[in-house]
Amino acid sequence: MKFLNKVTAVAKLPERISGLKEISKNLWWTWNYDCQTLFEDIDKVLWEKTNHNPVIFLKQVNQKSLDKVVSNDSFLERYDNVFSSFKSYLQEKNTWFNSTHKNYNDGEIAYFCAEYGLHESFPIYSGGLGVLAGDHVKTASDLGLPFVAVGFLYKEGYFIQKLDSNGNQESHYINYDFSDFPVEPAKDENNEDIYIEMNILRRKVYVKLWKIDVGRVPLYLLDTDIDQNDPEDRLLTHRLYGGDHEMRIKQEILLGIAGVKALRRVGVNPSVWHMNEGHAAFLNLERIREFAEKGLNFKQSVEAVRSNSIFTTHTPVPAGNDAFPVHMIERYFNYYWENLGASRDEFFNLGLEIREDGSHMFSMTILALKLAGRSNGVSELHGKVSRNLWKHAWEGLEAVEVPITHVTNGVHSETWISNDLQKLFDKYLSTDWRNKLDDPDIWSKVDDIPDEEIWTIHKKLKSDLIRFLHDRIKLQRARHGETVEQLNEIEKIGDNNILTIGFARRFATYKRATLIFKDLERLEKILNDEEKPVQLIFAGKAHPADKPGQELIKRIYEISRMPKFKNKIIILENYDMNMARYLVSGVDMWLNNPRRPHEASGTSGEKAGMNGAINFSVLDGWWVEGFDGNNGWAIGDNRDYEDLELQDKIDSVSIYNQLENEIIPKYYNTSDKGYSHDWIEVMKNSIKTVSSFFNTHRMLKEYTQKLYMPAIVQGKNFYSNDFEIVKDFTYWKEILERNWNSIKIKAVVDTDLSEEIAVGKEINVNAEIYLPGIGPDSITPEIIIARLEDEKVVSIKSFDLKLKKEIQKDLYKFEGTFEIEERGNYGYNVRVIANHPFMPHRNYLMNFVKYPE
Numbered sequence: 009m010k011f012l013n014k015v016t017a018v019a020k021l022p023e024r025i026s027g028l029k030e031i032s033k034n035l036w037w038t039w040n041y042d043c044q045t046l047f048e049d050i051d052k053v054l055w056e057k058t059n060h061n062p063v064i065f066l067k068q069v070n071q072k073s074l075d076k077v078v079s080n081d082s083f084l085e086r087y088d089n090v091f092s093s094f095k096s097y098l099q100e101k102n103t104w105f106n107s108t109h110k111n112y113n114d115g116e117i118a119y120f121c122a123e124y125g126l127h128e129s130f131p132i133y134s135g136g137l138g139v140l141a142g143d144h145v146k147t148a149s150d151l152g153l154p155f156v157a158v159g160f161l162y163k164e165g166y167f168i169q170k171l172d173s174n175g176n177q178e179s180h181y182i183n184y185d186f187s188d189f190p191v192e193p194a195k196d197e198n199n200e201d202i203y204i205e206m207n208i209l210r211r212k213v214y215v216k217l218w219k220i221d222v223g224r225v226p227l228y229l230l231d232t233d234i235d236q237n238d239p240e241d242r243l244l245t246h247r248l249y250g251g252d253h254e255m256r257i258k259q260e261i262l263l264g265i266a267g268v269k270a271l272r273r274v275g276v277n278p279s280v281w282h283m284n285e286g287h288a289a290f291l292n293l294e295r296i297r298e299f300a301e302k303g304l305n306f307k308q309s310v311e312a313v314r315s316n317s318i319f320t321t322h323t324p325v326p327a328g329n330d331a332f333p334v335h336m337i338e339r340y341f342n343y344y345w346e347n348l349g350a351s352r353d354e355f356f357n358l359g360l361e362i363r364e365d366g367s368h369m370f371s372m373t374i375l376a377l378k379l380a381g382r383s384n385g386v387s388e389l390h391g392k393v394s395r396n397l398w399k400h401a402w403e404g405l406e407a408v409e410v411p412i413t414h415v416t417n418g419v420h421s422e423t424w425i426s427n428d429l430q431k432l433f434d435k436y437l438s439t440d441w442r443n444k445l446d447d448p449d450i451w452s453k454v455d456d457i458p459d460e461e462i463w464t465i466h467k468k469l470k471s472d473l474i475r476f477l478h479d480r481i482k483l484q485r486a487r488h489g490e491t492v493e494q495l496n497e498i499e500k501i502g503d504n505n506i507l508t509i510g511f512a513r514r515f516a517t518y519k520r521a522t523l524i525f526k527d528l529e530r531l532e533k534i535l536n537d538e539e540k541p542v543q544l545i546f547a548g549k550a551h552p553a554d555k556p557g558q559e560l561i562k563r564i565y566e567i568s569r570m571p572k573f574k575n576k577i578i579i580l581e582n583y584d585m586n587m588a589r590y591l592v593s594g595v596d597m598w599l600n601n602p603r604r605p606h607e608a609s610g611t612s613g614e615k616a617g618m619n620g621a622i623n624f625s626v627l628d629g630w631w632v633e634g635f636d637g638n639n640g641w642a643i644g645d646n647r648d649y650e651d652l653e654l655q656d657k658i659d660s661v662s663i664y665n666q667l668e669n670e671i672i673p674k675y676y677n678t679s680d681k682g683y684s685h686d687w688i689e690v691m692k693n694s695i696k697t698v699s700s701f702f703n704t705h706r707m708l709k710e711y712t713q714k715l716y717m718p719a720i721v722q723g724k725n726f727y728s729n730d731f732e733i734v735k736d737f738t739y740w741k742e743i744l745e746r747n748w749n750s751i752k753i754k755a756v757v758d759t760d761l762s763e764e765i766a767v768g769k770e771i772n773v774n775a776e777i778y779l780p781g782i783g784p785d786s787i788t789p790e791i792i793i794a795r796l797e798d799e800k801v802v803s804i805k806s807f808d809l810k811l812k813k814e815i816q817k818d819l820y821k822f823e824g825t826f827e828i829e830e831r832g833n834y835g836y837n838v839r840v841i842a843n844h845p846f847m848p849h850r851n852y853l854m855n856f857v858k859y860p861e
Contacts, residue, residue, distance in 0.1 A: 019071040022078045027091040032062035033190045034221040036094060038127040039146060039420060041427040043090045050077050060586065061129035064188050098224060103152020104705075105712070112154070114724065117716055118278035119144065119157045120267055120288035122259070123166075123248055126222060128586040130189055131165035131182075132229070134248050135514045135549070137322055139585065140386075140611060141284055142222075143420035147704035149223030153712065156276050158267040158288075160259070161191060161218050161229035163246045169549045169582040173488040175565025179552045181247065186218070186231075194219040194228060194274055203236070204269045208258055209340065213241045215266045217273065228270050230262055249551065257332055257340060260372065264290025268298075280719045282318045283380065286330055286372030289359075292317055292379040293341075296348045304731060306349040308738045310358075310379065312731060316723025318715050319380035321373060321412070323608045324393050325518060331361060331369040377401055377412075381722065381848060382715050385414045389632045390608040404839075404857025406794065406801045411851045415714065416630055417609040418707035421445050421699065424615040426593035428465045432457060446706035451696045462691065463683040466596075466620055467504055473594025474502035476587070477545065480580050501575045507542045507675045510595035510621070512583055515550040515557040518606040522560055524599070525567055526660040534667055535576040540676045542667070543576050545595065547583040588612070593619040596675065596687075600625035601643055601659060603652070617698030620691040624671065626659065630702060639693040641666050722848055737846055743781060744842055744856060752778035753789075753860040755838040768827055775809055775822045775838050784811050784820050788843040788850070791826045796833040809838070 021029055028046065037043040047062055048055045051073045058064040077083040105112070123138030124145065133139060141159075148155035167179035193201040194217040202217040214236040218229040232244040243251075244258050268291050271278065283289055292313045299309035322328065334356065345355035359375035362368055377383055377398060385391035391414030396407040422430070422442060433441050437453045444450045481498050502508075515521055524544070525531060535542045546564050550557030561579070568577040580587060592598070598616035600607075600623065607629035614630060617623055623640035625631040635642050644662045649655035677684045726734045758772040759765065773791050777784075789809040794801045809822035828834055842856035 016067075018067050019069050019074055021066060022074055024078050024084065025074070025087050027087070027094070028062070029066060031091070031094055032066055033192070034094075034098075034223065035126050035130070035146075035190065036097060036149075036221075036223045037062060039422040040090070040093070041430065042086065043094070045427075046083070046087055046090060049083060050074065059129045060127070061188065063190050064129075067188075100152070103150075104709070105152040105154070108712075109717070114154075114720055115277045115279035116154045116156045117148070117280045117282060118271060118276070119148075119155065119282045119284060120263060120291055121157070121159055121284040122263055122287040124157070124159050124227065125585060128584045130220075131184070131584075132160065132162050132248065133585075134166040136609075136611060137285060140322075140417055140419075140609075143418070143423065143611075143704045144284070144708065145222045145225050145227060146420045146423065147708045149225040151705065151708055151712075152224065153708065153716075155225045156271065156278065157222070157225060157227040158263070158270060159227065159229055160245050160248070160263065161186065161189075161231045162248050163231075163233045164250075166248045167549070167552060170487070171484065171561070171565060171579070171581045175562040175569075175579075177550060177552075177558045177561050189220070191218045191220045191229065193217070194270075196273060197275075202270070202273050203234075204230075204266050204273065206262065206266050206269075207343075208241075208261060210343065211238070211241070213237060213244070213262075215262060215270070217270050219274075228267075228274065230266055230270065232262070253332060253336065256330060257336060260287050260330065261290055261340065263288050264292070265294040267291055268294040279723055280316045280318060280716050282320070282716075283376050284320050285322050285328075286319075286376045289319070289372045289376035289379070292375075293344070293348065293358075296350075296379075297344075300347065300349045302731075304349075304734065305738075306354060307742065308731065308734050309348065311738050311741070312726055312734045313379055314381040315726040315734075316719045317380040317382075318719055319376040319383045320386065320415075321376075321383065321394055321398075321608075322386055323606075324390070324397050325516070325606055327516075329371065329373045331371040331373075334360075334368045334370055337370040373398065374401055378854065381852065382719055383412045384715065385412060386417045386609040387630050387633065388414050388416060389605055389628065390414060393605050393608075401854060402851065402857075403855045404859070405851060406804055408801060408804055409851055411849055413714070415707060415710050416633060416702070417611050417614070418702045418704040419611050419614045419618070421618060421703045421705070424589065424592065425618050425699075426469055426589070428469060429593070429619060432461065432465055445703045446700060446709065448696070448700045451700040454692050454696050457692070459683065459685055459688045460681060462620065463688060466691070469593045469619070470504040470508065470596075473508075473545075473590045474504055476590045476594075477502055477578060477580060480587075481578070484581055501578060502543065503541075507540070507597070507672060508545065508595045509542065509597045509599050509624070510545045510547075510591045510616070511599045512545075512547040512580075512588065512591050513600075513610075513612055515548045515560050516554065517556045517560065518603045520601050520603055520656070520659075521546065521548070522563055523601045523656060523660050524663055525563070526656065527664065528567070530664050532572050534664065534672070535573065537672075540672050541576070542672065543578065544599075545578045545580065545591065547580040547587060547591065549583055588615070592616040592621060595621050597622050597624050597671070599663075600628075600631070601663070602626055602628050603655065604628040604644075605648055611702075614698055614702040617694045617702070620695050622687075622690050622694050623698075624663075624666070634698060634702060636693075636697060639690065639697045641671060718848060722846075725846065733846055737844065740786065740844060741842075741853065744786065744853075747779075747781040748856060748858065750778070750780045751782070751787075751840055751858045753838055753840060753858065755860055757836075765828065767829065767831055770825050770827050773809065773824050773826065773838065775824075776815065776819060777822060777840060778819050780818045786843060787840045789822045789824075789838065789840050791824055792837055792839060793826060793828060794835045794837075795830075796835055801835075 031037050121141040123133045125133030125139030125142040145157050164181040170178040196202050204215040206213040216231045216234050220227045233242045295313045296309040299312050358378050359370040361371040361374050385394040394412045395410040399407045399410050402410050436457045437450055441450050478498055564579050568579050592615040598613050598621045600613050604626050610629035613623045626643045627646045644659045674686050677686055755775045790806040793805045795803045807824055807826040809824035812821045812823050814820050840858040842853045
């Protein structure tokens with residue numbers, strides 16, 4: 009039949025609950041369970057079917073369902089409370105940031121990331137980095153930070169994972185309709201859609217800008233899948249981490265350069281710029297170009313950019329640190345460096361990395377480090393690993409001195425703590441515990457919760473998990489063509505009386521997903537013990553190009569189908585944020601066994617710990633700081649190995665020994681009430697210690713005080729009075745560059761240090777230092793004492809030398825003393841480092857360290 013046209017009819021939202029549409033367009037609802045419950049109560053089946061997406065839900069909901077709840081007084085009362093909370097949240101003025109920084113009147117904090125894990129219904133994330141970024145943005149909203157974020161609106165996002173009947177991973181992509189997302193086109197001052205014009209390989213590429221509200225924070229998203237672009241360029245924002253090196257460099261050019269242009273178009277002029285991983289590092293090239301337009305030269309522009317830029321590195325694994333061949337960078341930027349006022353060499357030196365094989369690469373991490381005045385890793389150990397990994401960028405410094413600090417990752421508590429537990433906390437902690445997430449005194453009240461109540465909640469969450477995995481496995485095996493009888497057998501999988509251990513994360517080889525299978529005979533005895541059985545649940549994706557990671561998935565699948573492991577080893581497909589919530593709240597124990605020290609942080613264990621799931625982890629990432637001996641178990645010990653086979657053997661034996669001798673006996677040491685008081689004690693310790701520190705409220709406060717505010721102050725100083733300080737600082741630095749290599753140092757120690765000396769003995773040092781064209785005010789001469797272990801520097805202490813006199817032109821005498829405070833082996837030397845009153849820390853400048861020849 010022919011039609012004049014086609015239309016889609018949707019239910020009319022009754023005026024009485026019309027606020028649901030407004031709420032659906034703001035991701036605030038993703039961390040408000042009361043709000044989610046409203047949609048679920050309207051139509052629970054549809055809520056699940058739409059993957060908890062209120063935008064699609066309101067399009068598909070039946071009119072009768074809406075009319076029914078409007079006549080329900082209880083529903084309307086809850087709706088009024090939720091809508092009032094929503095409005096109050098958006099209008100709140102007395103936020104943590106406003107209370108802490110009452111007179112703040114500067115620009116926004118701009119945050120750039122390639123992915124954001126905000127909710128399973130908005131699939132612009134792949135894993136840990138994105139979920140961390142999503143939690144970062146949510147918390148910036150909670151704390152009231154002047155915050156704005158930039159990313160991509162992916163047409164296909166990250167892949168949907170399916171496992172075939174042999175355990176092979178299949179990658180499927182969905183072509184999303186943006187009208188099903190809570191995004192709106194960003195508008196300019198004339199209320200017109202915003203398009204950004206880019207030049208990539210001398211071809212015009214147009215980027216449409218979208219906006220989504222995350223509580224009080226706007227997130228701007230870039231999209232090239234528009235009619236104005238060539239088919240090739242429309243693909244640039246289709247897939248997250250898809251394609252080859254050519255696709256990746258184009259995406260990163262868009263994120264950085266188009267991202268800056270996007271903020272300018274919406275009238276945002278940030279006071280600090282935060283690059284969350286190296287993918288966004290090109291943003292500072294665009295900022296240099298902007299400063300060049302204002303009349304600054306290249307070196308001045310670099311200093312202006314560094315003053316208020318922050319870089320967070322998230323992984324020591326090479327695959328996570330993008331680097332491009334120099335010839336590729338030349339092809340994409342050969343027209344661009346002139347716009348920066350830079351020569352070719354000056355431009356390439358910003359990111360040049362010479363590999364051990366002699367190849368020259370342009371490293372996005374090096375670029376970010378060189379153009380950020382402040383950099384950090386994401387745990388204490390990761391900060392240490394990063395300093396060692398990138399110390400070559402600070403020639404002359406030992407790893408312990410490299411100015412890469414750390415801010416340990418946390419998670420957004422209201423997103424990840426289950427609704428049932430939150431209600432329990434409302435009852436026993438405080439009605440306002442959500443506003444005191446980083447207060448240990450609040451969390452100490454977890455001890456007041458009766459064991460029976462917390463165990464009842466935990467068993468309920470465990471049952472929810474088992475129902476969830478039944479549904480997922482049925483869909484998977486029905487697709488494989490299993491019979492009705494076989495599908496009915498699925499109901500026997502999972503038992504909420506059995507110790508349940510979860511392992512869910514990205515399947516990269518360094519995470520060693522199959523470590524627990526190293527001794528299958530021993531594992532079989534553990535899992536199938538008649539009195540004290542154990543079940544394992546696995547989930548996770550491997551990147552479509554990561555064949556070794558996919559082999560790990562297949563191996564676990566094959567083991568799970570062995571008769572001796574029937575119903576005791578379960579592997580779920582398509583791990584996402586929805587599944588993660590079921591797992592971290594429903595398992596008894598969270599297993600994590602990466603190859604130390606490759607796990608930068610690892611936030612899934614933090615989510616589990618907050619829910620009372622006990623961590624059983626290698627001492628890597630956050631667990632180095634989190635483990636206290638009473639809140640979980642540590643696999644292996646606190647050391648690194650050169651022999652990887654030996655590391656695997658020791659760690660796997662540690663897993664088996666502790667399961668057999670400590671963990672399983674403690675879990676099954678049940679009272680006549682049917683649960684183990686000893687186990688619940690560890691659960692409570694886990695909740696208290698993890699919740700009070702490893703939350704993003706503590707994390708964002710630390711970022712604010714440690715990085716954001718100092719960068720804002722430095723940027724304001726550098727930019728004032730027509731960039732007067734920038735120009736003076738750059739001029740001073742150029743003088744150092746011309747004369748630095750001519751510095752000569754002659755040091756004399758008045759004590760014979762060829763033999764042993766007593767701890768605490770004062771030692772005098774004299775130094776004659778030749779400073780041609782520099783002068784003593786531009787340097788800090790210092791004695792450095794390096795503590796050595798196995799001939800490696802483990803710590804450094806410095807003592808400044810004081811100027812005594814000018815011996816002759818440009819030659820100065822300095823004196824100082826030092827003493828060694830603890831026994832041990834040490835090395836000592838005298839050196840000169842740069843010094844300027846506007847340097848925020850001693851090692852702010854790269855490669856300005858001079859030792860005696």
